[in-house]
Structure formats: C-alpha cells, structure tokens
Amino acid sequence: MKIGFPNHPRKDILEEIEWIGKNGFDFIDFFLEEDKAVPEKIDIEKAKTLLKKYGLATVGHTAWYLPIGSPIKSIRNAAVAEAAKYFAVFGRLGVKFVTIHSNWLSGMFSSEEGVKFQVESLRKLVEEAKKYNIGVMYEPVDTPSDNVENVSAILDKVPGLFLHLDIGHANLFGKRPEDFIRKFHKRLKHVHLHDNDTYQDLHLPLGCGSTDWEKTIAVLKKYYNGTITLEVFSRDKDYVLLSKEKLRKLWNKI
Numbered sequence: 001m002k003i004g005f006p007n008h009p010r011k012d013i014l015e016e017i018e019w020i021g022k023n024g025f026d027f028i029d030f031f032l033e034e035d036k037a038v039p040e041k042i043d044i045e046k047a048k049t050l051l052k053k054y055g056l057a058t059v060g061h062t063a064w065y066l067p068i069g070s071p072i073k074s075i076r077n078a079a080v081a082e083a084a085k086y087f088a089v090f091g092r093l094g095v096k097f098v099t100i101h102s103n104w105l106s107g108m109f110s111s112e113e114g115v116k117f118q119v120e121s122l123r124k125l126v127e128e129a130k131k132y133n134i135g136v137m138y139e140p141v142d143t144p145s146d147n148v149e150n151v152s153a154i155l156d157k158v159p160g161l162f163l164h165l166d167i168g169h170a171n172l173f174g175k176r177p178e179d180f181i182r183k184f185h186k187r188l189k190h191v192h193l194h195d196n197d198t199y200q201d202l203h204l205p206l207g208c209g210s211t212d213w214e215k216t217i218a219v220l221k222k223y224y225n226g227t228i229t230l231e232v233f234s235r236d237k238d239y240v241l242l243s244k245e246k247l248r249k250l251w252n253k254i
C-alpha cells in the first residue's frame with residue numbers, strides 16, 4: 001500500500017511537491033485545476049526534477065467541477081476537450097491514471113439521464129486518455145446520487161473505466177464504504193481517505209469523524225493493496241502527518 005497527498009491547486013505547485021516529498025509520502029496526487037495548477041502555468045521540467053529528487057510516484061486528478069454530466073451537449077463536449085488538455089500534461093509528468101469526478105444533475109432530470117450524459121462523456125474521455133497511455137478513474141463525489149446502483153450503471157456502460165473510491169464520500173447519507181469495496185474491487189484503482197460525520201463532506205483527519213477505521217481498513221485491505229491519498233484538508237498540516245502515521249499503523253496491524 002502506498003500513501004500520497006495532493007498539492008493544493010491554488011498554491012505554488014513546486015512548493016507543494018517539496019512539502020509532499022520532504023514529509024515522506026510515496027506519491028503525489030496531482031490536482032491539476034484552477035488557478036495555479038493549470039497546464040499553461042506548470043513548469044513540467046522543474047516538477048519532474050523534484051519528483052525524481054524525492055522519489056515520488058504520481059497519480060492525476062482533474063477539477064471536481066468539470067460538467068461531464070451537463071444536459072447541454074456542447075458543455076459536455078467542452079468538458080471533454082478541457083480534460084484532454086490536462087491528459088497531455090499528465091502524460092508528460094509520467095502519470096498513468098487520472099481521476100474524473102462524477103457529475104449528477106438534481107431536480108427535473110432522472111438518474112437514467114444522469115447516467116446517459118456521463119456515459120457519453122466518459123466513453124470519449126477513456127478514448128482520449130489512451131493517446132497518452134493513461135487510464136481514466138471515475139470518482140463518485142458527495143451527493144446521494146453517488147450510490148452503488150448508479151455507479152454500477154456507469155461502470156457497466158463504460159468498458160475500460162476504473163473506479164476511484166473516495167471512502168469519505170462513500171460514508172455519507174447512510175451509504176457504507178464496504179458495499180462499494182465488495183462490489184467494485186475488481187475495477188478499483190485508487191482510493192481517497194478522509195473522515196466526516198456521515199452528513200457533510202468535511203475532509204477531516206482520520207479519527208476526527210465517525211468512520212469506524214478498523215472495520216473499513218480491514219475490508220479494504222482484504223481486496224486492495226494500491227495507492228491511497230489522504231485527502232485531509234486541515235489548515236494545520238500536522239494533522240495530515242498524524243493521519244499518515246495512523247493509517248500506516250492500522251494497515252500493518254490488521
């Protein structure tokens with residue numbers, strides 16, 4: 001199992017890589033988003049030098065607000081074209097797997113329509129990413145629509161798409177992370193970890209919310225031994241490092 005941390009996309013990306021490298025993470029989860037981590041502002045050669053200096057591996061992550069499920073076709077197409085620009089940069093950074101987030105509509109659109117719009121975009125994205133030898137991972141976000149049934153419908157309709165399971169998101173609104181792990185482990189390629197109170201997507205340090213980590217890690221470890229990003233968004237990063245120690249200890253104990 002490998003533990004990583006993301007750069008903050010609104011901070012200097014090179015300083016962010018330095019912090020992640022110096023603090024002993026195995027990889028960086030590249031959050032390439034507005035406004036400082038966009039293709040035209042990234043010094044790829046300097047970033048690669050730092051990755052090498054610290055022996056950091058990489059995974060990639062596009063903006064969570066890309067409208068791949070918009071009911072407006074031209075907006076979906078624009079989302080795909082925007083993501084493709086990022087795939088080119090990820091390819092140059094040596095990234096092999098990139099996250100695209102779910103994008104559900106609410107109100108007058110049904111789940112079936114939400115599936116249809118996203119499937120159309122995701123099929124194009126999987127093809128586009130192949131040009132750079134990149135696999136696409138689908139990350140369900142923090143809405144009630146991101147349930148086992150809907151995720152299953154998406155994965156069934158997009159061959160070659162992998163699952164990125166965000167365990168914090170899978171812990172909201174009565175959902176259970178273990179249900180996702182058991183059902184989708186064969187497509188599971190990456191994991192995000194953070195804690196919450198089961199009502200709000202709080203991105204807390206491990207143990208600060210109500211997740212039963214012993215139980216959750218035990219199920220995860222049974223099926224998975226890959227990359228885990230600590231998506232802990234505390235202002236004081238000591239809590240990130242504490243979460244890293246806790247995760248490593250728990251993983252080794254179970």
Ligand SMILES: [Zn+2]
Pocket residue numbers: 139166192231
């Ligand atoms: Zn996440």
